[in-house]
Amino acid sequence: MAYNQENLQAKENKPNIILILADDLGFETIGCYGNASYQTPRIDNLAEKGVKFNHCYAQPLCTPSRVKFMTGKYNFRNYEQFGYLNTNETTFAHLLKADGYATCIAGKWQLKGDEFAPFKAGFDEYLLWQITFTSYNERYKNPRVLENGKMKKFNNGEYGPRMFADFIMDFMERKKDEPFLVYYPMVLAHRPFVPSPDSKNYDSFKIANSGGSKDAITDTTYFKDEVAYMDKLIGELVDKTKELGISDNTLILFTGDNGTGKEVVSKMKDGNKIKGMKGATCKYGRHVPLVAYWDGKIEEGQVNDNLIDFSDFLPTLCDVAGVELPNGFMTDGYSFYPQMKNEDYKARDWVFSHFDCGKEKYPKRRMVHNKEWKLYENGDIFHISEDPLEENVLSLDDLNGNEKKLISTFKEVLSQLKSDQ
Template identity: 35%
Template sequence: MSRQLLLTICVVICFSSLTGAADRPNILFILADDVGQEVLGCYGGQSYETPHLDELARTGMQFRNGFSMPVCHPTRLTLMTGKYPFRHGKVTWGDFPKTEEPFTWPNLVAESGYSTYIAGKWQLCLLGDDPRHPHRLGFEHFDLFGWHEGPRYYEPMIYRDGAVRDDTLGHYGPDLYVRSLIEFMKANREKPFFAFYSMAVCHEVTDDLDPPVPHGPFGRYDSYPEMVAEMDRNVGRLVAALEALGLRENTLIIFTADNGTPPEIIIRADGSDLIRQEVVSRQNGLLFPGGKKKLINDGTNVPLIANWPGKIREGQIVDDLVDMSDYLPTFVELTGGKLPAGRKLDGFSFASRLLGTGKSNREFAYAEEAVLPKPGGVEPDGKSGGLRWVRTANWKLYNDGRLFHMREDDQEQNALYASDDDSAKKAIRQQLLRAFDALDAQSPSSGD
């Protein structure tokens, strides 16, 4: 091989590598806490103002069929592993299976050369017991409040890279989380980064501390509308920071939530008694109580918005099914990584939908009841009990036999049973039963 030809090949390879690196986006992933679709204006919500999120939807892509588990820990377990909760056997609240630690998407993204950071909520362990846990799961740096250890809002208890911060007195937690995210993005603007904002809002204050966490400046805790306003304001702050740093054009923003809106929240403490306030939201002219903790649509159908200027075409509203297991393969594909050989996942990448080159291969979405026991509790593992469902965009089947036509009955008021099926509904039921069978054919222990 001539010296000139060798030089030409080297130049081509180097140019291709640089081009590939430039095509990989920074990613800002925002996971709101306790926010159903009915909260956002872009989904027909009328009780709250969400201008920054509505603008991201207007200038990006909005998914109708984004789904979560009905509560936070099973959602986060699925999100981090790409596998449904029952795959992991018996896992308690605030626990994460050690065998899954090397295979989380932050670890896989970091292997592709990304700097990784998380701020806000963790909940996959008690950080006081295991302060390095986020590092093992792939986050280079973190600022996370101590779940069930201290406040998350006013004068929060925050672990920074494993040590409790001493600079939070007089400060509001969400302000600190956003400030830290901006500092991370600024420090890493010359290389690809993955910033995960695991929001504290719009979850109520921690309810099992004695004495209760301190009230805010108004002599009470934040109301649900106030937290929604804070959520949207902070999204706007992060978008503005990306623009100021010159990073907006090469940053993909994805916003979703861990479960539906709560039916009530703690509004103040009266001594050791916690006073709660009902949460009811108006959407498209109808009133809806929060559906958190339930497998109904209002408990699991969450907002999903993606925005990447110049890459995601504006004004798209899509019907693709996406559930929490899909984020791991999507993030790995977008960052140019590879899934571990032979590893079985429940998730399907929806990167092709985001980039306009195709759609997800997902045929049905899945969710299950929270059957995870509290630490020290004795309850069955996820496979041996609990209500669950599989669904398409139009039809939803529970494992107790109830079938719902979601296009006509999204509040699930008119259950259809096998004894009443005509030939068309029988075929639909059989299709969804086969989906259950496909899930159960892979036991929890065979997930790798």
């Protein structure tokens, strides 16, 4: 297609987007959310100079979140099995690529497929761990990765997260004069918890067992090192936008894919301790950080208390990029871009989750909630603002009139979405 001058101008004005998804990182691990255990100054600074969303909800586990995140659909519509994304699904990368965006992904894949799977998912370039192979302990030191279809194994102390960030920054440098989408599903800070290159014993440290996840170490001593290095890499991406002169045309979004690993206990500034509950459908299994930063384009210091669901990211990215969803394209999400811009918007009244990951130890559960109350499909009611661990099941008799009306609304949502299956 030949572009006329007007088309070229429109293309040049399209904003770049850097979408960062940390691995196994609940909201409680980040300083600006009240954490006192780990160092996250660069993320905290993004929140201070942008928007901190206080109520973003993912799925309890990796693949259910990623499928929902990338396609904008509730899991019952297109989730098939753990570690898999059907290559016939339309992703946010497809939609932006079709509108002239250069697209890149680096980090964790774990969605199966052959060496062409990331290309089929809409990405022009990729450097990814765990596509055609399973290598639980090869994401960090001495990684094994696929780069644009070519398998590469490193054995001289190279650090996977460092390589992924460098790959992205090289892409940014090459594509700085055209609109680009970077999707950075980080491998940090998922176990194994091991030293980073900034740790004193990075060179000498060896993982005791190099088998699958059951053999991986669960000592959380180095979790803080992984979080610090994650924060450092995010800071480098921010600095790169300034170096390239594109910071005022680049939106950066940071979130996590599910709650923190169960081994991790984080101390908060208020003295409380929060245990990671990855895999659980309660607050500490699904509540993740979400920070948005756009140099000079969104008001600094915003704190947003509205509900955000992982299905909202696809329509939000399209809204930012000025991409209209194709006729007939179905999404369960709503753009939260107007909220960043302080424009008129309608906030979510509730968040729905269908969690059926395909693993026996995680039973199927469907639920609707807002910031105060939650209803499961089996009828269990929880006052989640007072009972985040969901230890006390309530009945309708325990509720006042307004609360009963709210639960009635939640029942209608569950019924409607069940009929959509």
